[in-house]
Amino acid sequence: xxxxxxxxxxxxxxxxxxxxxxxxxxxxxxxxxxxxxxxxxxxxxxxxxxxxxxxxxxxxxxxxxxxxxxxxxxxxxxxxxxxxxxxxxxxxxxxxxxxxxxxxxxxxxxxxxxxxxxxxxxxxxxxxxxxxxxxxxxxxxxxxxxxxxxxxxxxxxxxxxxxxxxxxxxxxxxxxxxxxxxxxxxxxxxxxxxxxxxxxxxxxxxxxxxxxxxxxxxxxxxxxxxxxxxxxxxxxxx
Numbered sequence: 001x002x003x004x005x006x007x008x009x010x011x012x013x014x015x016x017x018x019x020x021x022x023x024x025x026x027x028x029x030x031x032x033x034x035x036x037x038x039x040x041x042x043x044x045x046x047x048x049x050x051x052x053x054x055x056x057x058x059x060x061x062x063x064x065x066x067x068x069x070x071x072x073x074x075x076x077x078x079x080x081x082x083x084x085x086x087x088x089x090x091x092x093x094x095x096x097x098x099x100x101x102x103x104x105x106x107x108x109x110x111x112x113x114x115x116x117x118x119x120x121x122x123x124x125x126x127x128x129x130x131x132x133x134x135x136x137x138x139x140x141x142x143x144x145x146x147x148x149x150x151x152x153x154x155x156x157x158x159x160x161x162x163x164x165x166x167x168x169x170x171x172x173x174x175x176x177x178x179x180x181x182x183x184x185x186x187x188x189x190x191x192x193x194x195x196x197x198x199x200x201x202x203x204x205x206x207x208x209x210x211x212x213x214x215x216x217x218x219x220x221x222x223x224x225x226x227x228x229x230x231x232x233x234x235x236x237x238x
Contacts (some may be wrong), residue, residue, distance in 0.1 A: 145189075
């Protein structure tokens with residue numbers, strides 16, 4: 001009986017040792033697999049720097065400015081063709097830079113994406129689903145840092161002048177809420193032209209001054225900017 005008991009103890013001990021060895025190996029393999037899972041989004045380059053994998057980062061966050069402009073252009077075309085002026089108005093550029101990138105002309109690159117779609121400009125101004133206040137705020141925002149150019153940009157300039165002339169009180173209230181340099185920049189754009197000293201341009205300036213009130217802040221800012229334009233005019237246009 002003692003021999004049988006001793007033999008069983010020895011066998012049990014051996015089995016226990018084997019079990020421990022197997023469990024240890026399994027734990028090591030599990031840990032190794034877990035470490036691989038945790039590092040699947042990290043790559044190590046040849047210069048030993050850690051580089052984060054951007055595979056799952058949205059495309060809009062990875063330098064998609066050109067693609068963004070292309071998408072905006074497509075949306076504007078679709079909304080115009082579908083006669084959805086409210087959504088068209090919302091999708092329309094908010095800055096002069098984007099307006100020029102879409103509707104302008106570049107001396108090196110040629111026509112921009114929507115250069116041939118000049119009919120979009122009056123459609124933007126004439127949307128009946130947008131309040132005059134909304135329209136003025138957006139137009140003034142676009143005009144800041146703007147510069148006159150021919151075709152669609154020039155048309156935008158002309159329609160912006162008509163809008164402000166017809167709604168001077170609202171326009172003045174919006175401009176008064178802006179820093180002087182931004183309001184001045186808008187006035188510079190509004191009266192920028194190939195020939196600032198042209199008689200019609202001078203008459204437009206005088207009419208706008210009278211409408212704003214010659215002693216008003218905006219009238220004075222306008223006068224300063226208009227004088228800058230006249231001083232820079234060499235009589236040859238652009």
